[in-house]
Amino acid sequence: xxxxxxxxxxxxxxxxxxxxxxxxxxxxxxxxxxxxxxxxxxxxxxxxxxxxxxxxxxxxxxxxxxxxxxxxxxxxxxxxxxxxxxxxxxxxxxxxxxxxxxxxxxxxxxxxxxxxxxxxxxxxxxxxxxxxxxxxxxxxxxxxxxxxxxxxxxxxxxxxxxxxxxxxxxxxxxxxxxxxxxxxxxxxxxxxxxxxxxxxxxxxxxxxxxxxxxxxxxxxxxxxxxxxxxxxxxxxxxxxxxxxxxxxxxxxxxxxxxxxxxxxxxxxxx
Numbered sequence: 001x002x003x004x005x006x007x008x009x010x011x012x013x014x015x016x017x018x019x020x021x022x023x024x025x026x027x028x029x030x031x032x033x034x035x036x037x038x039x040x041x042x043x044x045x046x047x048x049x050x051x052x053x054x055x056x057x058x059x060x061x062x063x064x065x066x067x068x069x070x071x072x073x074x075x076x077x078x079x080x081x082x083x084x085x086x087x088x089x090x091x092x093x094x095x096x097x098x099x100x101x102x103x104x105x106x107x108x109x110x111x112x113x114x115x116x117x118x119x120x121x122x123x124x125x126x127x128x129x130x131x132x133x134x135x136x137x138x139x140x141x142x143x144x145x146x147x148x149x150x151x152x153x154x155x156x157x158x159x160x161x162x163x164x165x166x167x168x169x170x171x172x173x174x175x176x177x178x179x180x181x182x183x184x185x186x187x188x189x190x191x192x193x194x195x196x197x198x199x200x201x202x203x204x205x206x207x208x209x210x211x212x213x214x215x216x217x218x219x220x221x222x223x224x225x226x227x228x229x230x231x232x233x234x235x236x237x238x239x240x241x242x243x244x245x246x247x248x249x250x251x252x253x254x255x256x257x258x259x260x261x262x263x264x265x266x267x268x269x270x
Contacts, residue, residue, distance in 0.1 A: 009054050009067075009074035014040035017048035021261055023085035023114075024050050024075055026092030026099070029133050029188035030181050034170075035140060035243040036089075042252030047261045050078070052095075060187055064195040067188075068098035075099075082108040085259050089243060090133075091188050093118035094125065094195050097225070100202060110202030114258055116251075117209045117235075117242045119221045120197050127192035130185045134158055136240050137181060141165040155182070197225060204230035205258030207251070211238045231258050 014025070014037050025036050033051035040049035052071045075083050082103045088096030093115045100113045135143070135150045143150070143165045150158065159178040167173045204226040208217045215221065217234050233254035235247050242251065255261065 009052060009071045011071075011074050011078040012051045012053075014049045014051050015044040017043050017046055019048045019079070021047040021085075022050060022079065022083070023047060023087055023255070023259060024052050024083045024096075024099075025087040026052050026071070026089070026095040028090035028092055028136070029128075029130075029185045029192065030137050031184050031188075032137070032181075038245040038248035039243065039251040039255070042248050043255065043261065046256070047259075050075075054184075060190065062187070062191060064094050064098050064191050065102075067191060068095050068102055071095060072099050072102050082106065083111045084109065085112045085114070087114045087116065087255070088118065089116040090118055090128075090239075091192050093120055094192060094197065097197060097200060098195075100200055101198065104202065112203040112205065112259055113200060113226075114205045114207065114255065115222070116207045117212050117215050117239050119215055120225050121221070122197055122199055122224050125192055125195050125197060127189045130182065130189050131158060133185050133189065134162060134182060137185075138162050138165050139240055140244075141169050158182075199225055199227050201228045204228075206230055206232050207242065207254050207258070208232065208234045209237050209239055209242050210234050211236070211241075214239050233258055 012033055014033065027033055027036060031053040033053055036051055043049055052075065054067055054070065083099065086096040086099050097113055097120060100111050104110050131151045135147050138161060143161060145161060159175055159182060162178045163173060163175055206222050208215045210217065222230060235242060235250045235254060237247055241247055
């Protein structure tokens with residue numbers, strides 16, 4: 001459409017790790033890559049971590065399959081090879097899973113898929129509401145409004161609250177930026193609700209937040225999507241704490257263990 005930038009995928013280095021052990025992280029529905037920088041820094045010198053996001057948001061009606069195809073092409077352009085490790089958080093878990101499927105369909109080695117505190121079952125998915133996910137964005141910036149109170153606000157009031165809190169961490173974050181985030185979340189939630197996931201036969205792992213309201217430390221929720229088996233690890237805190245700075249060291253250790261990265265001077269995790 002004239003005047004509207006075509007959606008594209010951005011592959012951004014989040015640390016200074018070894019490219020031969022690269023992992024590609026797909027963030028939540030807001031597309032933000034600030035939070036994953038914390039755990040990525042813990043892996044500097046060991047493994048390169050790249051954030052993969054769509055900027056601007058995909059087109060209305062676009063599915064997870066199209067988003068994943070665009071992301072996979074961007075990874076191959078960046079590195080010259082398909083991914084060996086993909087990590088997905090929230091909506092990004094669906095994209096990571098689909099990227100892995102498409103990698104195999106293209107004849108490459110099946111990448112390891114690591115899901116961060118996100119349940120994916122075969123078939124149709126239940127998407128979160130845009131206002132719920134926008135509240136999570138605000139919480140990450142310090143928003144002190146309870147979720148129920150935030151969700152009854154109208155769109156403009158929600159954006160104003162996000163501008164107030166996110167602007168404290170990111171000067172220059174204004175109402176236009178808030179609208180971009182809101183629209184990105186809306187489009188990704190639409191894609192989320194239409195996606196039909198298929199079992200993945202490649203290597204896999206799951207990280208669970210011990211206080212999460214979305215997951216439990218039990219293998220059952222993932223046995224159908226990973227029928228060939230998977231490994232598990234757990235972290236303190238809830239769902240929104242997984243990528244927090246406070247959990248950076250714990251998440252980095254879980255990634256080392258589940259993806260088999262080798263710490264400096266050490267051996268791969270068990």
